[in-house]
Amino acid sequence: MSKANDTPSQFDEDDLLQEYDFSKGVRGKHHQAYRQGHSVTISHQDGTTTTQSFQAPRTIAKLTAENHIVLPQGIANEIEPNQYFDVNVEDGKIILTPVTI
Numbered sequence: 625m626s627k628a629n630d631t632p633s634q635f636d637e638d639d640l641l642q643e644y645d646f647s648k649g650v651r652g653k654h655h656q657a658y659r660q661g662h663s664v665t666i667s668h669q670d671g672t673t674t675t676q677s678f679q680a681p682r683t684i685a686k687l688t689a690e691n692h693i694v695l696p697q698g699i700a701n702e703i704e705p706n707q708y709f710d711v712n713v714e715d716g717k718i719i720l721t722p723v724t725i
Contacts, residue, residue, distance in 0.1 A: 640646075663677040686694040709720040 659680045661679045665675045683696050708723050708725050710723045712719045
């Protein structure tokens with residue numbers, strides 16, 4: 625059985641054209657701004673524009689059956705490991721404040 629994708633591509637995955645120089649690129653340069661949300665404006669040929677706003681996806685933690693809270697990896701990377709927290713509930717929101725013991 626033959627598949628249409630069996631033919632080799634024109635370029636290997638590691639081949640980049642010389643004009644695509646990413647050696648001075650900064651990883652995550654726009655990450656914080658993107659997390660705040662952004663909008664895209666599309667200009668149409670008839671002169672009208674359409675603007676669409678995008679919000680960053682929600683970050684969700686999980687409370688397990690053993691009463692453990694599992695934090696998303698992105699949040700866990702921003703705090704020290706084995707950290708203790710003061711826990712409060714205000715207006716139905718759980719507030720975690722790092723403390724030193």
